[in-house]
Structures are given as C-alpha cells and as structure tokens.
Amino acid sequence: RKEVEQDPGPFNVPEGATVAFNCTYSNSASQSFFWYRQDCRKEPKLLMSVYSSGNEDGRFTAQLNRASQYISLLIRDSKLSDSATYLCVVNRIRGSQGNLIFGKGTKLSVKP
Amino acid sequence: GAVVSQHPSRVICKSGTSVKIECRSLDFQATTMFWYRQFPKQSLMLMATSNEGSKATYEQGVEKDKFLINHASLTLSTLTVTSAHPEDSSFYICSARDRGTINGYTFGSGTRLTVV
Numbered sequence: 001r002k003e004v005e006q007d008p009g010p011f012n013v014p015e016g017a018t019v020a021f022n023c024t025y026s027n028s029a030s031q032s033f034f035w036y037r038q039d040c041r042k043e044p045k046l047l048m049s050v051y052s053s054g055n056e057d058g059r060f061t062a063q064l065n066r067a068s069q070y071i072s073l074l075i076r077d078s079k080l081s082d083s084a085t086y087l088c089v090v091n092r093i094r095g096s097q098g099n100l101i102f103g104k105g106t107k108l109s110v111k112p
Numbered sequence: 113g114a115v116v117s118q119h120p121s122r123v124i125c126k127s128g129t130s131v132k133i134e135c136r137s138l139d140f141q142a143t144t145m146f147w148y149r150q151f152p153k154q155s156l157m158l159m160a161t162s163n164e165g166s167k168a169t170y171e172q173g174v175e176k177d178k179f180l181i182n183h184a185s186l187t188l189s190t191l192t193v194t195s196a197h198p199e200d201s202s203f204y205i206c207s208a209r210d211r212g213t214i215n216g217y218t219f220g221s222g223t224r225l226t227v228v
Contacts (some may be wrong), residue, residue: 004155042222100158
C-alpha cells in the first residue's frame, strides 16, 4: 500500500465550480500534512498546510482527520488559473530526520 | 524567502555518459537536502537524503553507485547520474531543509534529464 494515496482524477470542472480532493495516508506516526500544487513540468509549490482544526486560505479549505488518516482540500469558485495537479504530501519522520512523501497527485482542469 | 537554485534545468546526454546536477541553497545553510525523481504522471519519489559532511541515505531500490550524491558544503549538494541510460530520463528535483519556511522545505526548479 502506498504511503499517500489520492483520488486518481482527472477532475474537469467549469469555472465557478466547487471541487474536493481526498487523500489518505498509511503511517499513523506522520506529523505534518500539506497540499502542494504542481504545474506542468515545474517544481511543486506549497499551497497550504493542513491542521486538524481545519484551515482556510481564501477559496481553499483544508481538513485533516487523524483518526481516519484522511486529508481533504476544497476549492470554491474555481478559476481557470487553478488548473494544475494537486499533491497531497505527508512529512514522514524517520529517526531524527523528516522528509516529504508525495501522493501521485490529482489533476484539475478548470474550463471556461 | 529561501531560494534553492538547481542547475541545469534541462540536459540531454548520450547513453553511457554521466550527468551532474547541482542544488544550491542561496540564502540559507542546508545541512540536509533531498533528491526526488518524478516520471511522467507519477508522484515525486524520494531517492535519497543528502547530509552535509556525511554519506547520503538512499531509499530502497535506489542504486547508490549509480546515483552519486555529494554534499560537501552547507550550501551545495550534487547528484551525479553515472552511466546514464534512457530509463534514467526523468525530472529530478532537489529540496533543502530550511527552518525559516512554513514547512521547512524549499524546492529547486528541477532538472529534466533526457538520455538518448
């Protein structure tokens, strides 16, 4: 089983739509969680961190459920510029070090 | 903010040759850097963790003799793909640990390697 699993996608939505992405992680010892955005042939860029209390950044809302090891991202009022691949990322702690484990990503395509 | 410079951004090489990719932290010291590889439509896969002044830690299935990592200073880590083959063609991305950023990691812009 992969450490981080995401909706396969792709999601093709019209402008203005609300879209939700889901993600599960297998390592219950994971400590921090993120959503990254990756544009085609570019490096991933941090979109937002994810907290158990839920957090919102403009049109983006992220939620973490530690009990079910589930992470979500909600995008409201989709814009054309939101088209990208969204990566669910978990910080794995191993020994004294941590490193990021990436999900495969969910591709979002927002159409006019 | 923290910047990681990765060079080259794109390289085409012949099969059997070696390619070196550099990753530099420009305005902070990075005792730990990470090397990822991403094949088309796949996730970023961690290849190795590079520690300044010591040997890199490789992930399972990554050949340490093929992917040589050197982290000789606090601002530079290099990945050398030795005796490259077409199946090594991929997008290689480095990341540096920076405690000044939100989640402590800053990514380079990636290197697209094509082996012909």
